[in-house]
Amino acid sequence: MRTGIHLSISGGFQKTLQLAEELQCTTLQVFVRNPRSWKAGTFDKEGAIFAKEQSPQKGINPWVVHVSYLINPCSPDKDIYEKSLHALEIEVSRAILLGAEFFVMHPGNHKNTTVPRSIWRLQKTLDYLMNKFPDIVFLLENTAGSGTSLGGSFNELAQAINMFPQENVCLCFDTCHALAGGYDIRSSHGWSTTLKEIDNEMDTKRLKLLHVNDSLAPLGSGIDRHTHLGEGHIGQSGFKAMLEEPLLRNLPMILETPGDPKVEGSRNLNFLKEFAGVKK
Numbered sequence: 001m002r003t004g005i006h007l008s009i010s011g012g013f014q015k016t017l018q019l020a021e022e023l024q025c026t027t028l029q030v031f032v033r034n035p036r037s038w039k040a041g042t043f044d045k046e047g048a049i050f051a052k053e054q055s056p057q058k059g060i061n062p063w064v065v066h067v068s069y070l071i072n073p074c075s076p077d078k079d080i081y082e083k084s085l086h087a088l089e090i091e092v093s094r095a096i097l098l099g100a101e102f103f104v105m106h107p108g109n110h111k112n113t114t115v116p117r118s119i120w121r122l123q124k125t126l127d128y129l130m131n132k133f134p135d136i137v138f139l140l141e142n143t144a145g146s147g148t149s150l151g152g153s154f155n156e157l158a159q160a161i162n163m164f165p166q167e168n169v170c171l172c173f174d175t176c177h178a179l180a181g182g183y184d185i186r187s188s189h190g191w192s193t194t195l196k197e198i199d200n201e202m203d204t205k206r207l208k209l210l211h212v213n214d215s216l217a218p219l220g221s222g223i224d225r226h227t228h229l230g231e232g233h234i235g236q237s238g239f240k241a242m243l244e245e246p247l248l249r250n251l252p253m254i255l256e257t258p259g260d261p262k263v264e265g266s267r268n269l270n271f272l273k274e275f276a277g278v279k280k
């Protein structure tokens with residue numbers, strides 16, 4: 001079982017690694033820029049190379065980089081599309097310096113256009129990225145499906161994913177987004193129905209990573225609000241059922257829950273390990 005947290009790198013990679021060790025993380029996710037700005041800012045290249053070198057002995061595998069929030073890889077607006085592509089190139093280059101195995105992307109927003117057109121644009125973006133960066137796997141993350149966000153259904157995600165080789169484009173499953181998007185993962189039955197739906201849409205080997213978050217908002221609400229495991233609408237039973245699925249249990253799991261990693265983060269990690277029956 002591989003578990004970790006989304007951590008900040010703002011204090012430098014050495015600090016991030018120290019904290020990961022304290023929390024006994026075996027996988028990590030980070031942003032490689034300020035996630036709420038178009039400014040790429042500076043990046044600690046030496047720190048990233050150091051982290052890459054240290055990772056095997058610290059037992060951190062895989063490293064995951066999460067895309068910044070302003071990027072819209074399917075925007076019909078030429079200016080935003082080009083800005084997004086440029087920002088993606090910078091972020092993926094940084095992820096590669098770090099030795100990240102996965103780059104998690106949100107499928108984007110289809111405002112002012114149709115779903116088929118935005119899927120086509122997303123495919124164009126992915127095609128460009130995978131040709132330029134063949135050594136990293138791009139993971140499209142399911143969304144809560146609110147408003148005009150693309151990727152609230154596995155059908156939409158599959159349309160973008162299936163045209164690419166498995167070595168290049170795969171799926172990241174976020175539990176909070178799935179519940180808010182209408183997938184009832186509160187029980188074993190709900191999980192098996194959801195997994196069957198994924199299986200109908202794509203090879204389940206494409207499922208590479210879990211974002212493990214409970215949901216403050218109820219089933220099908222379309223509202224993306226992460227909370228602590230067992231304290232939201234997925235609840236203890238939902239996560240217990242998740243950990244009973246061999247396919248899911250063997251995936252790397254990243255927490256994106258709120259609060260201090262040392263306090264709430266550590267508590268959520270322990271929750272996962274206890275429910276999985278893995279001794280601390």
Ligand SMILES: [Zn+2]
Pocket residue numbers: 066104106141
């Ligand atoms: Zn995300």
Ligand SMILES: [Zn+2]
Pocket residue numbers: 141174211256
């Ligand atoms: Zn997520």
